[in-house]
Amino acid sequence: MQRRTLLAATLSAPLALPARAQDSWPQRPVSLLVPWAPGGSNDIVARLVAPQLEGRTGQPFVVENRPGGGGSIGMGVAMRARPDGQALLVSSASNHVFHPLISGELGYDVREAFEAMAMWVDVPNVVVVNPAVPARTLPELLDLVRRTRGGMSFGSSGVGSSNHLAGELLRLRTGLDLTHVPYRGGGPVLSDLIAGTIPIGMMNLPTVIPPAEAGRVRILAVCTAERVSLRPDLPTVMEAGVPDYAVRSWTGLFAPKGTPPAILRRGAELSREALTAPQVQSRLRETGSEVIWMDGARTDAFVRDEYARWAPIIRAANVKIE
Known part of the structure; x- marks a missing residue:
């Protein structure tokens, strides 16, 4: 499915949530943990979405940068947080797929340690x-x-x-x-x-x-499979003569394992609303990012598919942490 078609389909389908779940979370400030230094794409997206979440809930959504270890330090902080929705992870392909496959030393399976809440954007x-x-x-x-x-x-x-x-x-x-x-x-x-x-x-x-x-x-x-709408003048790496080349980067929202399903659904719906805000979509277009909202179940399946695709590539490239 093309990304624009996916966007139209997903954003037009609201989630069915119990009224109590919609009203009960959050009741306190929420930390959005970004496992990279300020200024990177995940940080930019988190700081763009956070005010929208705050405006819809009346509670602060505070972006906290926890860089280091290829993202593993911030991931560890998020994994150890209480599963009550007060600390969420703004994660990416790097944190959820690439680094775990390369290191093999995290001590836990990222796919099992976190609950997928929502996919946010595709970042070229x-x-x-x-x-x-x-x-x-x-x-x-x-x-x-x-x-x-x-x-x-x-x-x-x-x-x-x-x-x-x-x-x-x-x-x-x-x-x-x-x-x-x-x-x-x-x-x-x-x-x-x-x-x-x-x-x-x-x-x-x-x-x-x-x-x-x-x-x-x-x-x-x-590095995408097709040109991006913001800069259609830029060729893809494949168009420049490199065969079978495409790297997809994305940013999504995850919670510690055991977070109640009602909070996960509420977070997904809030994310969908935030991403449809005109000012958010305008700013994302300016940066070349595209909204690819998915709910938690689809995000989880997507992450697992990415694992299966990249595992043999990483082995072939012999990528290791020195």
């Missing part, structure tokens, strides 16, 4: 370079890497992030010498990319649009 990944890099297209960049002794390095928001896997898949599909440099979030990657400390960044589109418009970085391609 992009290939970005410092303007001093003599490449204006992705084929030119790949040729430059091929001709550079020792290859070139790319930065990502952390080991096991969707950005990291976007770079590793590019290395796997092209056979080029690309060395990963992990950071603690999209913001720090962007700072070093602008400063010229690293030549290439694999990043989320929302993080790089403002500096790209200011000429401080250059976007070469999107």
